[in-house]
Amino acid sequence: xxxxxxxxxxxxxxxxxxxxxxxxxxxxxxxxxxxxxxxxxxxxxxxxxxxxxxxxxxxxxxxxxxxxxxxxxxxxxxxxxxxxxxxxxxxxxxxxxxxxxxxxxxxxxxxxxxxxxxxxxxxxxxxxxxxxxxxxxxxxxxxxxxxxxxxxxxxxxxxxxxxxxxxxxxxxxxxxxxxxxxxxxxxxxxxxxxxxxxxxxxxxxxxxxxxxxxxxxxxxxxxxxxxxxxxxxxxxxxxxxxxxxxxxxxxxxxxxxxxxxxxxxxxxxxxxxxxxxxxxxxxxxxxxxxxxxxxxxxxxxxxxxxxxxxxxxxxxxx
Amino acid sequence: xxxxxxxxxxxxxxxxxxxxxxxxxxxxxxxxxxxxxxxxxxxxxxxxxxxxxxxxxxxxxxxxxxxxxxxxxxxxxxxxxxxxxxxxxxxxxxxxxxxxxxxxxxxxxxxxxxxxxxxxxxxxxxxxxxxxxxxxxxxxxxxxxxxxxxxxxxxxxxxxxxxxxxxxxxxxxxxxxxxxxxxxxxxxxxxxxxxxxxxxxxxxxxxxxxxxxxxxxxxxxxxxxxxxxxxxxxxxxxxxxxxxxxxxxxxxxxxxxxxxxxxxxxxxxxxxxxxxxxxxxxxxxxxxxxxxxxxxxxxxxxxxxxxxxxxxxxxxxx
Numbered sequence: 145x146x147x148x149x150x151x152x153x154x155x156x157x158x159x160x161x162x163x164x165x166x167x168x169x170x171x172x173x174x175x176x177x178x179x180x181x182x183x184x185x186x187x188x189x190x191x192x193x194x195x196x197x198x199x200x201x202x203x204x205x206x207x208x209x210x211x212x213x214x215x216x217x218x219x220x221x222x223x224x225x226x227x228x229x230x231x232x233x234x235x236x237x238x239x240x241x242x243x244x245x246x247x248x249x250x251x252x253x254x255x256x257x258x259x260x261x262x263x264x265x266x267x268x269x270x271x272x273x274x275x276x277x278x279x280x281x282x283x284x285x286x287x288x289x290x291x292x293x294x295x296x297x298x299x300x301x302x303x304x305x306x307x308x309x310x311x312x313x314x315x316x317x318x319x320x321x322x323x324x325x326x327x328x329x330x331x332x333x334x335x336x337x338x339x340x341x342x343x344x345x346x347x348x349x350x351x352x353x354x355x356x357x358x359x360x361x362x363x364x365x366x367x368x369x370x371x372x373x374x375x376x377x378x379x380x381x382x383x384x385x386x387x388x389x390x391x392x393x394x395x396x397x398x399x400x401x402x403x404x405x406x407x408x409x410x411x412x413x414x415x416x417x418x419x420x421x422x423x424x425x426x427x428x429x430x431x432x433x434x435x436x437x438x439x440x441x442x443x444x445x446x447x448x449x450x451x452x453x454x455x456x457x458x459x460x461x462x
Numbered sequence: 463x464x465x466x467x468x469x470x471x472x473x474x475x476x477x478x479x480x481x482x483x484x485x486x487x488x489x490x491x492x493x494x495x496x497x498x499x500x501x502x503x504x505x506x507x508x509x510x511x512x513x514x515x516x517x518x519x520x521x522x523x524x525x526x527x528x529x530x531x532x533x534x535x536x537x538x539x540x541x542x543x544x545x546x547x548x549x550x551x552x553x554x555x556x557x558x559x560x561x562x563x564x565x566x567x568x569x570x571x572x573x574x575x576x577x578x579x580x581x582x583x584x585x586x587x588x589x590x591x592x593x594x595x596x597x598x599x600x601x602x603x604x605x606x607x608x609x610x611x612x613x614x615x616x617x618x619x620x621x622x623x624x625x626x627x628x629x630x631x632x633x634x635x636x637x638x639x640x641x642x643x644x645x646x647x648x649x650x651x652x653x654x655x656x657x658x659x660x661x662x663x664x665x666x667x668x669x670x671x672x673x674x675x676x677x678x679x680x681x682x683x684x685x686x687x688x689x690x691x692x693x694x695x696x697x698x699x700x701x702x703x704x705x706x707x708x709x710x711x712x713x714x715x716x717x718x719x720x721x722x723x724x725x726x727x728x729x730x731x732x733x734x735x736x737x738x739x740x741x742x743x744x745x746x747x748x749x750x751x752x753x754x755x756x757x758x759x760x761x762x763x764x765x766x767x768x769x770x771x772x773x774x775x776x777x778x779x780x
Contacts, residue, residue, distance in 0.1 A: 420762065427750055431711070433714075446512050
């Protein structure tokens, strides 16, 4: 068939906006508290809980959830409220730095949403956290009030016990038991490790130094060289903070090239957490040298958009 | 975070079954007829029309749609009914072989559905087409009644004017104006072309001969060497009929290897129609050498499953 009879009017429709929240709480030992937080988040209609993890050494848990922006904001607020009620930082011990019961709450744009949408949600959520819960708020990354506060590390300096900076909203004293909440907006992060065919960790460290942003390499890339003692391998461990600017496959090819230049091969790689489909689509299109690739060529993407459009049309009829 | 606090119970839930139908009709010139067929298909609640194409030389159109199995079956029946009413094969001319007004109707399993589900839907639809519309039916591929009838070409032999074989259901005479309908069940097909950095079509033909099933190459692969006159290139044009058995990236690497052995490079490739996301995920995981890849690591897949589970729970409450 040489041409589309009718260019599908659905294929250019934006998807309904969806955002993600990766909320970090200062409780990693009492499962009943983590469950209560998670249940509170999930009680917001439209929220989908994707993952929940807890770590006893860090005494910290992470709940990852997604949905339409308003539903995610409401879920975050409900989870923060339970954390503020149940977690007392005066008796909290753990190896991870922390500033609050509900410690770090970033909002992340998914399909159909922008980083700016997440800034708006972060600021609104911050207002509610101070107004309704009496917990002061720091804003970070894209939601920061000033450029100096963009980096999480700045707001967090000194921790709950000796904060270096006053909060952006409320305070200046922290909440006596729940501290402060650091709320932000950032792009989706990909955590990705590549295992090298050598037990010499200095090779992994050299490669990390060569490719990462902080030492003059590729933008949006954090990298460390680590030993993988159990397997007798060295690993380049990475966080890619903007995979649309620095694609995953570009990072992979750079590591492969740098390793080869040192006479070392790649054993394999691993994805930590979740990876957005666009990063994989882009990698596939790159390696398959696809000239006409567009995300609308993927059957399931076209289906999802058609379904959103039908849902929207039905809502409009109600 | 070293471990999942709670392995997400949603991540192993099967998706709600979805199937696709790629319906071919013997009308490629009168847009009002094609639109009437398409509207009839779309009137089945739950059906999503993904693509519709028409071709004047072939005098043929294709409507691709998807949804839950019963909705797709009902949509197919409604589309076939309009085609039977409006298309008269006694006056139909075109270069493409054809046997009926609603000529070829394959059902294809998508996520959560099996080929066997599509065989059941194909047979049920065939019964309705004969019982309600008086149009005899041939069954092909996985829905064939006998092994000799698996290939579409067998049922189609002789065309509307001089059919070689009696229909599997109804007849034996064809419907006077609408002929017969050839209904089948098959796996998703990927149409994929690779352009070679040479204008010598004999290289493309040699490669096609080397890799395709019919001359002893890889299973589930049809391939032809063609000239791409406009670009001064030769092309290996392929249909991959089971990308889970013979992955897309395996085919790509084989063509690249065979081309390199002949001193020829690859200029690029192109996807024709739609490609299932699994083929791209598998290709990305292969080229990125991902050790722990699983489709549940893709953010959007986890979201979709969580959403299906919530939908299902809500339906159960109604």
